[in-house]
Amino acid sequence: MNEKIQVQAGGKLYIAGEYAVLTPGQSAIIKNIPIYMNAEIKLAQSISIWSDMFNYSTDMSKDSNYALIQDTIAAFAEFLGKKVSDLQPFTLEIRGKLEEKGKKYGIGSSGSVTVLTLKALLAFYHLHLSKDTIFKLASYVLIKRGDNGSMGDLACIIYDDLVYFTSFDRDLIRKWIASETLEKLLKREWGYEIFVLKTDINCDFLVGWTKQPSISKDMIDYVKTAISQKFLIQTQNHLNCLKTAFLAADKKTIKKELEAVSDLLLNLSPVIYNEKLLQLKRASYGLDIVAKSSGSGGGDCGIALSFNEKDSQTIIERWQEAGIELLYQEKL
Template sequence: MVTAQAPGKLYIAGEYAVVETGYPAIIVALNQFVTVTVEKMADYGSIVSKQYQENSLLWQRDGDAMVFDNRDNPFHYILSAINLTEKYARELGKPLALYKLFVDSDLDSDDGKKYGLGSSAAVTVATVKALNKFYDLQMSADQIYKLAAIAHLDVQGNGSLGDIAASVYGGWIAYRSFDKAWLAAERNSHTLAELLEMDWPQLQIDLLEAPAEMRLLIGWTGSPASTSRLVDKITIAKAKKRAQYEAFLTESKAIIEQLIKDFRAHSLAGIQAGIRHNRTLLNNLADFSGVAIETPLLKKMCELAEAKGGAAKSSGAGGGDCGIVLIEKQQPIEHLLSSWQAAGVEALDFQVHLIQD
């Protein structure tokens, strides 16, 4: 029997632009985990999860046909991770086995609602890590990232894969996405083992260190959002309003590159300024795309935090889920947290998760 964990994540800055090749974002891993246990079985295999037994299916009409959207269904990410990890194992000459795969998750609320912590990425990474141990594949962190990224991309079809990076490497990271068109082309002519050894164009993952005096606060709106569908809507807007979208990308890149410098300089004031600038930019994106990124409750959460000296914005795709606040550790927060509670925002008591070597 083997067990592996992968942490959840929150985007700090750079959302939406990061889905484009080479555009930066800052992401943080949290101490909430998906845990996958693999136990060898003699006669049959199984996949079991307490949290995902009654996962809902979303569907639309295409004419009279029902078309299902499986991108928010964790089982599809588990199956994709199993398929690709076992393909890699076969390429290495490893015999395959029957096993029970058990999944346990901290990334949802007690009543099953998603916090927006990247559960699909975490379950993909945890599955790959567990099978890496089970089959003794001896993959490096870079190889685990690449294999999990392919598995996740095969299901979701869009996104930056930055949440995969956070689940693999932990801590605060500066992330730039690889060229997905290049990967699609190379998969036609290379084995999986070869792909995992190659340099992926534009991919960059760098660990950052937060200023010692900085505190991260997380507010949850209680309203789950679908990253995949929000990214779909931005993709449509991108095609219709190309010039505005290109201007958004240029400004986002400048903001995040300065934020990375401020992290490296341990400048809390600079980081807070960058967070506020990024919030304004995302609200501009929402205006010209028609996508509701900062919901009324996220806006209220941010306003209450700003009044207490924090720099606040939505996290990730927005549309619900969480917002983040970066505030000086010595700043009293009790009144802020009580005002959040009165407004319907739940403060999540999660900490940054650093992966030890």
């Protein structure tokens, strides 16, 4: 039997808390973006990996372009208690660049690729793991690789939903990785929370793409030195209010709290709101809309919550005039 197994993994965007959540115990609200990368895996004579990002195949020989996928495969083998050479061989093909003409959207990440690869391998081996275990496995891969993110993107991509995520102590996990088996590590309590945020709020969720790529890792390294205890306390207070407001479908509070966290980001570092993101935000002025940057800022995408259909069309037109493309829209 040589059946082709297909899986998918989507993208994500931060609604609030993107920089604060880098600190253990801090929270963020993250929205799934159902623009998907797809993977196809099938039985083969030897392990072969192909992605439309690079357009050539490789095996498990060292390859910087495919290192993330290779590291994920190696971690999966470790999870099974096997060597990579002992894995049942397969061909893995990945499609869906989450970019246009070489410019990334900023809705995906290394997290999307990691989760997609894990989902493909789990399906191929007919294994059913809890989302919690998949989250830990994916985090293990990225932390070992030196990723400096909060892992909130993984939580959102795995649950494929609007989530309220509280981060864990990644330095502690690094120490555990260095001294413990993966089996023991996965059984430990890591101290994070992933809460699926169900809301009946009636609004349009809009994503504006600036077409200016931003490197999240570099932005995080640059901005994190400016994060103060005051910023963390204020952001967490707003996040708590936002969580309650989403659950209660409280439009007034949602708008007020999102404006507040946006202002905190504006004051945190001038590099977060570049000119395109400032234009994206200004386009909401005078409308029943709240708009802000999303993620590390400095380009990529911004978001807007619109509580009036006519205003939704107005901001889309204003974005177009500013050279900002409507990437995605849905009713929350």
